[in-house]
Amino acid sequence: MKDNILEIDNLHVRFSTFDxxxxxxxxxxxxxxxxxxxxxxxxxxCGKSTLSFTVMRYLASNAQVDGAIRFKGENLFDKSEKEMxxxxxxxxxMVFQNPYSSLNPSLTIGFQLDEVSMHHQNLNKIQxxxxxxxxxxxxxxxxxxxxxxxxxxxxxxxxxxxxxxxxALLCKPDLMILDEPTTALDVTTEAVILDSIKxxxxxxxxxxxxxxxxxxxxxKVAEKIVVMYSGEIVESxxxxxxxxxxxxxxxxxxxNCMPRGGVVKENTKLNTIPGYVxxxxxxxxxxxxxxxxxxxxxxxxxxxGTKEIGEGHxxxxxxxxxxxxxxxxxxxxxxxxxxVDTDFDSEKELLKIEDLHKIYGARRxxxxxxxxxxxxxxxxxxxxxxxxxCGKSTTGHMVSGLFKPSxxxxxxxxxDVSIAWNKRDKETLKNIxxxxxxxxxSLNPSHTVEKxxxxxxxxxxxxxxxxxRREKIIEILRKVDLGKEYLKKKPRQLSGGEQQRVAIxxxxxxxxxxxxxDEPTSALDVSxxxxxxxxxxxxxxxxxxxxxxxxxxxxxxxYLSDYIMVMYAGKIAExxxxxxxxxxxxxxxxxxxxxxxxxxxxxxxxxxxxxEGQLPDPAxxxxxCPFAGRCHKQVGEICEKxxxxxxxxxxxxxxxxxxxx
Amino acid sequence: MKRLMQLFLRRLGSLIATLVIMSFIxxxxxxxxxxxxxxxxxxxxxTDEAVAALREARGLNDPLLERxxxxxxxxxxxxxxxxxxxxxxxxxxxxxxxxxxSMVLALTAFLMFVPLSILLGVLAGVKEKKPADSVISFLxxxxxxxxxxxxxxxxxxxxxxxxxxxxxxxxxxxxxxxxENLNIVVLPALAITFVMFGYxxxxxxxxxxxxMNSDYVRAAVLKGMPRKYVxxxxxxxxxxxxxxxxxxxxxxxxxGGLVVVETLFGFPGMGSLLMTAIKTRDVPxxxxxxxxxxxxxxxxxxxTDMMYSFLNPRIRFQGGQK
Numbered sequence: 001m002k003d004n005i006l007e008i009d010n011l012h013v014r015f016s017t018f019d020x021x022x023x024x025x026x027x028x029x030x031x032x033x034x035x036x037x038x039x040x041x042x043x044x045x046c047g048k049s050t051l052s053f054t055v056m057r058y059l060a061s062n063a064q065v066d067g068a069i070r071f072k073g074e075n076l077f078d079k080s081e082k083e084m085x086x087x088x089x090x091x092x093x094m095v096f097q098n099p100y101s102s103l104n105p106s107l108t109i110g111f112q113l114d115e116v117s118m119h120h121q122n123l124n125k126i127q128x129x130x131x132x133x134x135x136x137x138x139x140x141x142x143x144x145x146x147x148x149x150x151x152x153x154x155x156x157x158x159x160x161x162x163x164x165x166x167x168a169l170l171c172k173p174d175l176m177i178l179d180e181p182t183t184a185l186d187v188t189t190e191a192v193i194l195d196s197i198k199x200x201x202x203x204x205x206x207x208x209x210x211x212x213x214x215x216x217x218x219x220k221v222a223e224k225i226v227v228m229y230s231g232e233i234v235e236s237x238x239x240x241x242x243x244x245x246x247x248x249x250x251x252x253x254x255x256n257c258m259p260r261g262g263v264v265k266e267n268t269k270l271n272t273i274p275g276y277v278x279x280x281x282x283x284x285x286x287x288x289x290x291x292x293x294x295x296x297x298x299x300x301x302x303x304x305g306t307k308e309i310g311e312g313h314x315x316x317x318x319x320x321x322x323x324x325x326x327x328x329x330x331x332x333x334x335x336x337x338x339x340v341d342t343d344f345d346s347e348k349e350l351l352k353i354e355d356l357h358k359i360y361g362a363r364r365x366x367x368x369x370x371x372x373x374x375x376x377x378x379x380x381x382x383x384x385x386x387x388x389x390c391g392k393s394t395t396g397h398m399v400s401g402l403f404k405p406s407x408x409x410x411x412x413x414x415x416d417v418s419i420a421w422n423k424r425d426k427e428t429l430k431n432i433x434x435x436x437x438x439x440x441x442s443l444n445p446s447h448t449v450e451k452x453x454x455x456x457x458x459x460x461x462x463x464x465x466x467x468x469r470r471e472k473i474i475e476i477l478r479k480v481d482l483g484k485e486y487l488k489k490k491p492r493q494l495s496g497g498e499q500q501r502v503a504i505x506x507x508x509x510x511x512x513x514x515x516x517x518d519e520p521t522s523a524l525d526v527s528x529x530x531x532x533x534x535x536x537x538x539x540x541x542x543x544x545x546x547x548x549x550x551x552x553x554x555x556x557x558x559y560l561s562d563y564i565m566v567m568y569a570g571k572i573a574e575x576x577x578x579x580x581x582x583x584x585x586x587x588x589x590x591x592x593x594x595x596x597x598x599x600x601x602x603x604x605x606x607x608x609x610x611x612e613g614q615l616p617d618p619a620x621x622x623x624x625c626p627f628a629g630r631c632h633k634q635v636g637e638i639c640e641k642x643x644x645x646x647x648x649x650x651x652x653x654x655x656x657x658x659x660x661x
Numbered sequence: 662m663k664r665l666m667q668l669f670l671r672r673l674g675s676l677i678a679t680l681v682i683m684s685f686i687x688x689x690x691x692x693x694x695x696x697x698x699x700x701x702x703x704x705x706x707x708t709d710e711a712v713a714a715l716r717e718a719r720g721l722n723d724p725l726l727e728r729x730x731x732x733x734x735x736x737x738x739x740x741x742x743x744x745x746x747x748x749x750x751x752x753x754x755x756x757x758x759x760x761x762x763s764m765v766l767a768l769t770a771f772l773m774f775v776p777l778s779i780l781l782g783v784l785a786g787v788k789e790k791k792p793a794d795s796v797i798s799f800l801x802x803x804x805x806x807x808x809x810x811x812x813x814x815x816x817x818x819x820x821x822x823x824x825x826x827x828x829x830x831x832x833x834x835x836x837x838x839x840x841e842n843l844n845i846v847v848l849p850a851l852a853i854t855f856v857m858f859g860y861x862x863x864x865x866x867x868x869x870x871x872x873m874n875s876d877y878v879r880a881a882v883l884k885g886m887p888r889k890y891v892x893x894x895x896x897x898x899x900x901x902x903x904x905x906x907x908x909x910x911x912x913x914x915x916x917g918g919l920v921v922v923e924t925l926f927g928f929p930g931m932g933s934l935l936m937t938a939i940k941t942r943d944v945p946x947x948x949x950x951x952x953x954x955x956x957x958x959x960x961x962x963x964x965t966d967m968m969y970s971f972l973n974p975r976i977r978f979q980g981g982q983k
Contacts, residue, residue: 056883081888089885101876105975106898115894116884151974167884 004070005175005207006032006055011067013047013054013231014282021064021282024050026231028067032175032224037201037208039222039239041215041254043525045277047231048211052177055209056094057084071175090120093168097180099160103152109163110148116170135166139196157388158189165193169200176201177209182217186387186552188611191596194220195610213526215258216598219243227251230280230288233306237313243600247315250289257530259559260600264578265537270530270559276495287317349375350546351399351514356408356418358394358570366618368394370570371408376514376563381540381547383561383578385554385593389615391570392550396516399548400434412514430460433507437519439499443491443506449477450487453506461510473509479542480505480535497528501535508539516548521556533560554597558582563652566590569616569626576653586647587655588633625658635659668970672963683955684736688729691944701942702745732948741949746941752949755934760953762839763923763930767915769846770853778858779904782865786900787892789870797862805859813852813925820848831928839929849926853919857911865904872900902973909965913958 013025025047032038040048053059055069057076069076071092076084088094096102104112113135114128123131129148136144139162152160161181168176178197182190198221201208210221218225218239225242227235227250235248246252256271263270275292287293290300299318306316358369369391376382384392397403399410401421410418417428436442443452453473457463463472474484480501491499500520507515517536521529537560540547551557557564564581566573566589574587585591592609599606611630616622625631628639635658648654649661699715700707716722720731735742741752778801785797804812821829831845839846872878873896881895882888916931923932931950938946 058879058883085885085887087885088883094880094883096876096880098876102880104877104881104895104899106973107895112881115886115890119887119890120885153975164880 003033004031005034005036005072006030006209007068007070008051008055009068009070011051011054011069012065013050013059014064014066015060016062016064022279023282023284024063024231025054026280026288028228028231028233030226030233030236032207032209034174034207035201035205036224037210037222038224038226039218040209040211040226040228041213041218042228043213043254043277043527045230045279046228048228049179050231051228052094052179052209052211055177056088056092086120089116089168089173090171091173092175092177093171093173094177094179095161095164095168095181098184099157099164099181100152100184102164103160105152107151108148109150109152109155113148113163113167113170116167120171131170132166135170136163138169138200139163139166141166158185158193161185161189161193162196165197165200169204172204173206175207175209177211179211180213183212183214187554187596187598188387188592190217190598191608192610192612194598195608197221214598215255216260216600219600220598227254230277232288232316233314234289234317235313235315237310237315241310241313245310245313247309247313248289248317249293249295251315254526255600257527258600259530259533259555263555264559269537270534272531272534273527274531276497276528347377347379350378350413351376351548352409352411353395353399354409354411356395356398356410357406358391358398358403359406364619367621368570368618369398369405370622372567372570372572374565374572374575376546376548378513378546379540379544380562381549381560382563382565383557384548384550384565384567385552385557386567386573387615388552389569389618390567392567393518394570395567396434396518396548396550399514400432400516401429402434426460430510431513433510433512433515435500435503435507435515435517435520438523439503440491440496440523443499443503445491448488448490449473449482449494449502452491452502453477453509456506456510473505476505476509479508479539495528496524497531500524500528500532504532504535504539508543508545511543512545514546514548516550518550519552520549522551522553529556536560554593566593569618569622571626572656573627574655576649576655580650580653584649584653586649586659586661587627587657588631588659589627590655592632625656633659665967665971669967672966676959676963679959680956683959684733684952685729687948687951687955688732691948692725694942694944698745698942698944702748736949736952742945744943744946746938746943746946752946755946756931756949756953759929759931759934762928763916763919763932765839766846766849766853766919766923766928766930767912770850770857770915773850774854774857774861775908777854778861779865779901781858782862782904783869783892783897783900785862785866786869786873789866789873794866798866801859801862801866803859804855805863807855809852809856809922810925812855813848813922816848816851816855817926820851831926833929845926845928849919849922849928852922852925853915857915860911861904861907864907865900868903869896869900872896875899898972902969905968905972906965909961909968912961912965913954916954916957916961 008028008030011025011028012023014021014023028051030038040051042048054065055076057079059065065077071087076087079087103109110129110132113132114125117123117128117131118125132148133144136147141147141159141162147155147159147163155163165181182193185193194217197208200206208221210218212218222239225237225239226233227248229250235242235246235251242251246255253271253273257273259270273292278291280288286301290296293300306314308314352375354373355371356369357371360366360368372395384395386392394403398405401417401424404420405418408418409416412428412432415428417424421429450470450473453476454469457469457472463469470487473487477483477486482498482501482505491502494502521532524532533556536547539545549557549560558578561578563576564578565575566581566587568589573589574581581590585594592611595606595609609632616626616629624640624642625644628634631639638658644656644658646654646656647660697712699712699719699721703711703715720728732742739753741756744750744752744755747755781797785794788794817829820826827844827848831849833839833842833845878891878896881891886895919930920932920936922928923930924936927933931953935947935950938950
């Protein structure tokens with residue numbers, strides 16, 4: 001017992017609401033040793049965050065708690081609010097998902113860090129500032145004194161999160177809880193932050209509780225893994241065992257619905273988990289996953305208990321250990337047969353972009369897109385990938401007409417459409433459609449699904465007969481796996497995945513020839529993301545539409561694309577057919593991006609190329625290579641001075657770098 | 662600071678533009694009001710010839726723009742013209758005394774309702790859904806629902822008639838100044854407090870609630886900061902921003918638009934002067950009063966905006982991002 005820093009015993013957290021009592025955390029027991037890191041994984045609504053806030057004793061007033069949380073042997077539920085204050089931030093520190101909103105906008109960063117050590121260690125102002133500077137230095141932040149004087153909005157998201165971690169480190173806590181700390185960040189920043197977390201954990205002898213929905217991230221930082229579903233632990237054990245032998249159907253489903261290296265649309269249909277996480281009543285028994293499990297039988301509804309499968313490896317499924325063939329639970333799904341010819345070389349391009357520029361602002365100029373050339377072939381999927389701020393969304397918005405390009409031409413079917421949407425003709429508007437990142441916000445909340453889909457048909461396809469339109473809408477809803485009953489629903493009655501399906505249906509309803517998908521799956525859970533990706537893929541096979549698919553997630557891009565375009569600072573870094581770009585990478589930035597993607601398979605540990613610094617200031621015009629400042633392969637002065645020439649490797653694989661192949 | 666200066670100059674420019682446009686609109690409005698000024702001066706029994714002669718003498722027959730130019734150039738050098746009703750008396754000699762009275766009243770009311778409603782608003786927000794919150798929210802709603810002429814009458818009947826603490830009518834005896842009769846300010850100021858309290862405390866309450874539910878307050882609590890410290894150092898500064906906007910938007914009303922309150926109490930301020938001017942169709946006086954009120958509104962809005970951007974570092978240091 002002595003070597004456990006945290007013990008949670010039969011913890012129940014229930015919330016009483018108007019609809020009755022529902023259970024957010026149910027019968028959770030776990031142990032965390034000194035200097036151990038535990039990863040908690042699950043989709044949203046599975047009680048991960050509630051669990052972590054319960055450890056901090058920070059719960060809404062309608063919460064009812066039962067059980068015990070022992071920190072170094074002392075039950076935190078016996079402590080008064082005053083006593084808890086001396087634990088929070090001092091012995092147990094927490095880092096949150098959204099660094100921007102977790103820092104007070106009207107206080108300087110230094111002030112917000114100083115107060116922690118002033119309160120917990122009774123330091124005076126000068127000593128506290130010294131401690132602050134030291135903590136900031138520990139997070140490898142250049143110019144810590146300058147940063148301490150700034151306000152949170154004056155530094156970038158990646159630095160904000162490092163500041164939040166520095167804040168948590170100030171009192172050298174024994175336990176650090178990280179609640180999705182890198183979810184809002186770019187992969188390259190994420191890789192750097194995960195590395196420094198790992199390093200500091202060993203340096204300061206901390207225990208970590210790391211919460212994430214991303215298996216790859218958990219794989220990087222955790223030694224032990226806990227899989228939560230609907231408030232209960234369904235599987236727990238050492239990392240290796242869970243990855244090698246995932247035993248609970250939910251764990252397997254979760255791992256299988258992540259697109260990852262080698263998984264592409266031609267060879268695999270992503271696994272999905274039908275349905276959604278149900279709110280559980282307080283007294284409901286049985287397996288929480290039963291209603292979504294493909295392998296359920298009658299006993300699942302009533303019988304539920306955790307059993308040890310291997311040493312330290314527990315799973316809450318009756319049949320978890322009944323077999324030793326892993327694939328008996330999840331069959332590999334065969335993809336729909338592709339009848340589209342994947343040889344695009346001979347086809348005439350559908351969209352042709354020539355020297356496209358976008359400059360925002362009049363006096364303070366922001367160079368968002370700086371002269372790019374590319375084209376999209378009919379029926380193909382072009383994946384555009386890059387860090388936030390690289391101009392990929394701006395490019396998509398210019399193609400769809402939301403912004404007018406500052407310079408350059410957009411040729412769609414040989415027609416120049418480099419004008420704003422309100423000047424485009426109906427035919428072009430109909431042919432280029434857009435799907436946004438956040439369906440909850442891009443669908444009009446006061447319109448029904450029928451009206452949302454029907455409006456585009458009415459305006460652009462001239463289908464004015466109500467009856468005819470309704471039939472078409474029902475047909476298109478069926479295509480996106482939604483039933484007739486959705487016609488009269490409004491967006492807020494739908495789940496995130498259903499909303500995105502409606503958005504896709506709206507875009508498809510007038511049979512466009514190009515759909516610009518702007519991060520359509522980023523706001524969704526992995527299992528929902530898988531089903532949306534499957535849907536997009538199947539729809540493309542049926543309708544022969546072309547996609548311009550914009551995402552920051554290289555795995556998603558890899559899964560769905562035929563061509564990949566890597567963008568950096570408003571310029572193209574590398575462009576080519578998917579397999580060529582992924583396997584025969586040439587641009588150093590593409591290499592860095594690929595190396596930063598967290599690996600799901602624990603047996604493969606790869607070397608990460610850490611990108612220090614930030615994107616170049618978009619307010620300055622860059623004459624040299626925009627990536628020069630962060631490049632790990634910089635060849636010399638020429639990188640800063642001269643824009644690199646295009647190096648053509650094949651008909652359609654090229655990159656911009658001074659390094660020759 | 663350079664940015665703040667820039668902001669100030671830009672706001673000043675738009676303020677002047679607003680005033681020029683407003684002065685023209687005011688002039689036009691008074692122009693289309695029914696009734697002839699010359700007729701009014703001479704009375705109902707005046708002959709047509711006399712009226713025509715006076716019109717000519719006063720330049721009332723000149724084109725609109727010429728008369729507007731004459732008025733504006735007078736205003737620009739501080740000459741507001743003469744009152745028509747009180748013949749020969751210059752407006753400057755009546756108006757500024759009244760403005761001073763109004764300022765005293767507004768300031769008293771301001772000192773009463775601002776601390777009170779912010780304090781109670783913060784308390785209600787922090788104690789959301791607790792008894793203290795219910796009481797304060799009810800008080801706010803109740804006082805807001807009562808128009809000032811109703812709450813004023815209630816105040817008079819309690820404090821002036823029953824308790825006899827304050828005079829019933831806020832009149833300054835001839836030959837004395839307001840400062841010798843400060844007790845007449847209390848009841849009108851209370852009536853204003855009644856009106857403002859509901860608005861401001863409700864705004865303060867809701868912004869306090871949203872700030873207390875924000876991520877950064879949660880982060881501060883989970884850093885182990887004591888609750889009082891979190892409320893006053895972390896939450897309050899952010900929660901004050903919307904309240905300042907609301908108060909600033911009402912400053913104009915407070916300094917120049919208290920027509921109802923001043924009339925009810927007979928307080929010799931600008932509001933009651935405007936009321937008299939309208940009743941007696943004293944055109945130059947109406948114009949002067951309305952223009953002054955416009956100035957006060959615009960200036961107070963500008964001050965609010967400046968204060969808002971000073972308190973909000975996101976505006977103050979915008980573009981400071983590296």
